Amino acid sequence: MLDLLQVVSDGLLFGATYALIGIGFTLVFGVMHKLNLSYAAASLGGAYCGLLVLKVAAGAPAGLVFLGALVAGGVIGWLVYLTCFHFIPLSNPLATLMSTVGMLLLIDEIIVHVTAGMPQNYPAMFEDVMLHVGGFTLRGDLLLVFLLSVLCMAGLLALLYRTKLGLATRAVSQQAVAAQLCGIRVARVNALTFIVTGLLGGVAGAMIGAAVGALSPLLSAPLTVKGLIVTVIGGLGSIPGAIIAGLLVGGFENVFQLYRGVTERDFYVMLLLFAFLIFRPGGLFAPKTGRD
Amino acid sequence: MDFYYGLAQIVGVHTLLGLSAYIVLLTGQVSLAQAAFFGIGAYTAGMLTVLAGWHIVPALGAGAVVGATTACAVGFPALRVKGLMLVVATLAFGEGVRLFFFNFDYQVAKGGIKVGPLGGEGFRQIRYFPEHGWTTGEVMVFIWAFVLVAMAALWWFDRSRYGAVLRAVGEDELAAQSVGVNLTAVKVSAMTVGGAVAGLGGGIYAHYTTHIEHSNFNVLVATFALAYPIVGGLSNVFGTLAAVIFVQVFLIEGLRDLGDWRNLLFGALIILAMNLRPHGLFGRRRA
Incomplete structure (x- = not known):
C-alpha cells in the first residue's frame, strides 16, 4: 500500500510538467483554435538554450539556467508564431498544422545538429535532498519542480484574470471578430499568447531536464503526445482541466508502470484517453458551447 | 540502376501511404492513425507469407482487409469527436498500436531458426522476394502495379458521385448534412478506404525492407502520411504523388x-x- 502511495505521489509531482505542456497546447488552442504541434519541441529548445548560460559562465547557479530557459522559451514562442502562423490564412487549419510539424522537425534537427545527438546533463536546483515522512520519501527536486509549476500556473491565471492583457486574450478566444471590433489588435494578442506559452514552455522544459537529469531530442515526441493527451482529457481550451489532467496522467502512468512494467506503461495511458473519448468526449472541463 | 529502382520502390510505398491520408483529408478529417493501419498491414502480410507460407498477392490483400477493418472499427468511436480532438484521438490510437507491436511476441521455429515478430527487436526475415529470386526491377514493377491501381481507383472515386459527397462533407459538414448526406457513413467509409490503402502499402513495405519494427510506424510516419497530400494539395491524387517525389527524391x-x-x-x-x-x-485556392 505504501508502495502504491509512494508511486502515485512521485507521479503526481512529475505530472506537473505534463500539466505545463498541456497548458501551452490548450492556451494556443483556446485563443486561436489552432494546434501548435511544435510546442513540446520548442519547450525543449528553450531548455537547451538555458544550458548556454553554463557555456558562457561555467558554474553559474541553476536558477540562472532556468531563467535563461524562460527567456529563450519566450523568444522561440514568438518566432514560432511569426514563421508558422502570422502569414498563413487562419481559415486554413491544415496549413498551420503542417507548418508547425515542419517547425517540430526543424527544432529537433537543430538540437541534434548542435549537440551532435548526445544527451546533455541538466543541473538540478540542489543536490539530492530527500524528505522522509514516516516510511514515505519525497524527492526534493521533484517537489521543487512541482512547486515551481504551481507558481507558474498561478502566475498564468493571475495574468489571464487580473490584467488587461488577460481580458483581451479571453475576449479574442471567445469571439475574435467581436474583439477586433472593440479595438483589440487580434494579431498582437495572438503573438503575445505565443510568447506567454513560450515562457511557460521554457520553464517546463528546464524542469523536465532537472527532473530527468538530462535532456535529449528523443524526449520531444513522447512529450508532444503526452501534452496532447493531457489537453484532451482536460478539455480543449480549459486551463484548470489541463492542470488536473496533467497530474492525473502523471499519477496513472506511474501506477501502470508499477504493475505492468515500463514497456507497457504508455499503452495504458492511451487506453485511459480512449476511455475519456468514449465516456466523456469533451474532457473533464468541456467548454459549454460546442466548439470544434 | 538498382539504386533508381530502389528509389522508385520507396516512392511507390510512400505514395500509397499518402493516398490513404488523402482520401480521409477530403472529408476534412485529419487522421494521424494512418501509420497504425500501415503497420497493421505490414505485420499481417509479413506473418502470412513468413509463418503461414502464403503467396504474396493474397497476403497483401489480407493486409489491406485487416487494415480496412481496423480503420472501420476505429472510425465509429473516433469520429464522434471532430477536428482537433480527432487528431489527438487518432494520434493516441496510432501510438497504442505501435506500443502493441512493441510488446508483441509470436515466434515459430522454422528450419532451425525462430521467425516471427519479437517485441522491440521487430520482425526479421520477411524474405519473400529474395527467396523467390525476384530482382529489384521486378519488385519495382510489382509495387508500381499496385500503386497505379490504387491511384486509378482513387482518381475514379474522386470524379464519381462518391468523391463529390466526400468533398461536400469536407467543405461544410452542416451544409452537406442538411441536403441529406449521412455524415457518419461518409466519414467511416473514407476512413475504411484509407485503411485499406494503408494496409496494402504496409504489406508491400514489410516485404521490400524485409525487416519491420515498431518504430517504423511511429508518429513521424503518420505525420509524413498527412504531409504528402497537404503539401501536394487536395485537388487530385497527382498532387500527393508530386509531393512524395518532392520529399523523397x-x-x-x-x-x-x-x-x-x-x-x-x-x-x-x-x-x-x-x-x-x-x-x-x-x-x-478555394473560394
Whole structure:
C-alpha cells in the first residue's frame, strides 16, 4: 500500500510538467483554435538554450539556467508564431498544422545538429535532498519542480484574470471578430499568447531536464503526445482541466508502470484517453458551447 | 540502376501511404492513425507469407482487409469527436498500436531458426522476394502495379458521385448534412478506404525492407502520411504523388550531398512551402 502511495505521489509531482505542456497546447488552442504541434519541441529548445548560460559562465547557479530557459522559451514562442502562423490564412487549419510539424522537425534537427545527438546533463536546483515522512520519501527536486509549476500556473491565471492583457486574450478566444471590433489588435494578442506559452514552455522544459537529469531530442515526441493527451482529457481550451489532467496522467502512468512494467506503461495511458473519448468526449472541463 | 529502382520502390510505398491520408483529408478529417493501419498491414502480410507460407498477392490483400477493418472499427468511436480532438484521438490510437507491436511476441521455429515478430527487436526475415529470386526491377514493377491501381481507383472515386459527397462533407459538414448526406457513413467509409490503402502499402513495405519494427510506424510516419497530400494539395491524387517525389527524391535523395544540413533544410522547407502556398504546392485556392 505504501508502495502504491509512494508511486502515485512521485507521479503526481512529475505530472506537473505534463500539466505545463498541456497548458501551452490548450492556451494556443483556446485563443486561436489552432494546434501548435511544435510546442513540446520548442519547450525543449528553450531548455537547451538555458544550458548556454553554463557555456558562457561555467558554474553559474541553476536558477540562472532556468531563467535563461524562460527567456529563450519566450523568444522561440514568438518566432514560432511569426514563421508558422502570422502569414498563413487562419481559415486554413491544415496549413498551420503542417507548418508547425515542419517547425517540430526543424527544432529537433537543430538540437541534434548542435549537440551532435548526445544527451546533455541538466543541473538540478540542489543536490539530492530527500524528505522522509514516516516510511514515505519525497524527492526534493521533484517537489521543487512541482512547486515551481504551481507558481507558474498561478502566475498564468493571475495574468489571464487580473490584467488587461488577460481580458483581451479571453475576449479574442471567445469571439475574435467581436474583439477586433472593440479595438483589440487580434494579431498582437495572438503573438503575445505565443510568447506567454513560450515562457511557460521554457520553464517546463528546464524542469523536465532537472527532473530527468538530462535532456535529449528523443524526449520531444513522447512529450508532444503526452501534452496532447493531457489537453484532451482536460478539455480543449480549459486551463484548470489541463492542470488536473496533467497530474492525473502523471499519477496513472506511474501506477501502470508499477504493475505492468515500463514497456507497457504508455499503452495504458492511451487506453485511459480512449476511455475519456468514449465516456466523456469533451474532457473533464468541456467548454459549454460546442466548439470544434 | 538498382539504386533508381530502389528509389522508385520507396516512392511507390510512400505514395500509397499518402493516398490513404488523402482520401480521409477530403472529408476534412485529419487522421494521424494512418501509420497504425500501415503497420497493421505490414505485420499481417509479413506473418502470412513468413509463418503461414502464403503467396504474396493474397497476403497483401489480407493486409489491406485487416487494415480496412481496423480503420472501420476505429472510425465509429473516433469520429464522434471532430477536428482537433480527432487528431489527438487518432494520434493516441496510432501510438497504442505501435506500443502493441512493441510488446508483441509470436515466434515459430522454422528450419532451425525462430521467425516471427519479437517485441522491440521487430520482425526479421520477411524474405519473400529474395527467396523467390525476384530482382529489384521486378519488385519495382510489382509495387508500381499496385500503386497505379490504387491511384486509378482513387482518381475514379474522386470524379464519381462518391468523391463529390466526400468533398461536400469536407467543405461544410452542416451544409452537406442538411441536403441529406449521412455524415457518419461518409466519414467511416473514407476512413475504411484509407485503411485499406494503408494496409496494402504496409504489406508491400514489410516485404521490400524485409525487416519491420515498431518504430517504423511511429508518429513521424503518420505525420509524413498527412504531409504528402497537404503539401501536394487536395485537388487530385497527382498532387500527393508530386509531393512524395518532392520529399523523397528531391529533399531526401537530392540533398544527400548536404549531409547534416539536409535535415535542417527539411523542416525549414516545409514551413516555407506552407507560408508561400498554404493550399498545397499544386492545390487550387478555394473560394
